[in-house]
Amino acid sequence: xxxxxxxxxxxxxxxxxxxxxxxxxxxxxxxxxxxxxxxxxxxxxxxxxxxxxxxxxxxxxxxxxxxxxxxxxxxxxxxxxxxxxxxxxxxxxxxxxxxxxxxxxxxxxxxxxxxxxxxxxxxxxxxxxxxxxxxxxxxxxxxxxxxxxxxxxxxxxxxxxxxxxxxxxxxxxxxxxxxxxxxxxxxxxxxxxxxxxxxxxxxxxxxxxxxxxxxxxxxxxxxx
Numbered sequence: 001x002x003x004x005x006x007x008x009x010x011x012x013x014x015x016x017x018x019x020x021x022x023x024x025x026x027x028x029x030x031x032x033x034x035x036x037x038x039x040x041x042x043x044x045x046x047x048x049x050x051x052x053x054x055x056x057x058x059x060x061x062x063x064x065x066x067x068x069x070x071x072x073x074x075x076x077x078x079x080x081x082x083x084x085x086x087x088x089x090x091x092x093x094x095x096x097x098x099x100x101x102x103x104x105x106x107x108x109x110x111x112x113x114x115x116x117x118x119x120x121x122x123x124x125x126x127x128x129x130x131x132x133x134x135x136x137x138x139x140x141x142x143x144x145x146x147x148x149x150x151x152x153x154x155x156x157x158x159x160x161x162x163x164x165x166x167x168x169x170x171x172x173x174x175x176x177x178x179x180x181x182x183x184x185x186x187x188x189x190x191x192x193x194x195x196x197x198x199x200x201x202x203x204x205x206x207x208x209x210x211x212x213x214x215x216x217x218x219x220x221x222x223x224x
Contacts, residue, residue, distance in 0.1 A: 001014075006113075006116075006117040009113060010110065010113055010114055010117060012035065012205040013106065013109060013110040013113055014110055016106055017103055017106035017107045017109075017110050020102050020103045020106050021100060021103035021106075021107075023101075024099050024100055024102065024103055025094060025095055025098045026100045027097075028094055028095075028097050028098035028099070029094050031066070031091075032066065032069065032089055032094055032097065035043070035064055035065050035066050035069065036069070036073055036087035036214055037087065038063070038065075038084075039061075039064045039065075039087070040060060040087050041075070041076075041187055042063045043056060043059045043060045046059055047059065047162050053061070053194065054125040056075065057075060060073070060075060061073070066097070068096075068097055069093075069097070069199075069214035072090070072093045073087050073088065073089050073093075074087070074088045074089075075087055075088075076088050091201070119176050120147060120157055130146075130156065131165070131170070131219075131221075132208040132209035132223045132224075133145060133206075133207040133208040133209070134146075134203075134206070134207040134209060135148075136162070136165050140160075141158075143158075143161060145207060146207075151202065151206045151207075152202075153199075154198075157195065157198070157199045157202065158180065158182060158198060159180070160177065160181065160195060161199070161203075162178075163177065163180060163222075164221040165221075166217065169220075170220060170221040170222065171214065171218055171219070171220040171221075172218060172220075173217060173218040174189070174217060174218060174219070175194060177192060177219070178191075178192055181195075196219065199211065201220070203221075204224075208223055208224050209221055209222065209223060209224065210222065210223075210224050
């Protein structure tokens with residue numbers, strides 16, 4: 001699978017995992033809110049007063065159906081609604097109560113997919129073979145150094161280096177290079193010279209290779 005499609009799948013898995021986690025949280029939040037409101041209504045009806053006291057909190061906790069909520073919920077006074085008590089529960093408590101197992105399965109798949117993509121990238125770079133510490137990943141169309149880090153090249157440098165790699169002798173004549181890279185240009189000697197001058201230090205910096213001129217008519221990619 002191409003890297004861009006692998007990234008799309010990874011992004012989709014991340015979104016799906018987040019959506020499943022949020023859905024589980026929202027479902028638990030609604031359940032907690034319903035239980036708290038029911039317990040509060042029963043508490044107020046039992047004590048027949050809106051005044052909060054230690055007894056109110058004890059009665060409130062006793063009326064909660066969700067045992068895990070007992071001792072985790074606070075009663076606050078809502079000044080916007082005639083000083084009526086209002087139950088509050090922290091986000092952490094709701095999250096802990098929510099069934100996140102489906103979300104964890106999705107997150108696990110996401111991590112596994114990310115690890116698989118990374119492994120395939122490393123594997124593709126190695127399996128396409130190397131020369132002088134330079135590896136070429138055919139499927140990705142990218143070059144990597146011996147440490148597995150991508151060698152950054154301009155599009156023209158990329159084309160030229162691919163030509164060197166596809167040549168069994170790693171030797172290219174100036175004529176075939178110019179014909180391949182600048183087919184509509186009558187004389188591309190100066191352009192080729194500039195391209196070579198800029199490519200040589202990149203190759204020597206990242207690999208054990210160098211580009212040498214052969215009798216002024218060709219270039220050879222060879223080991224130092």
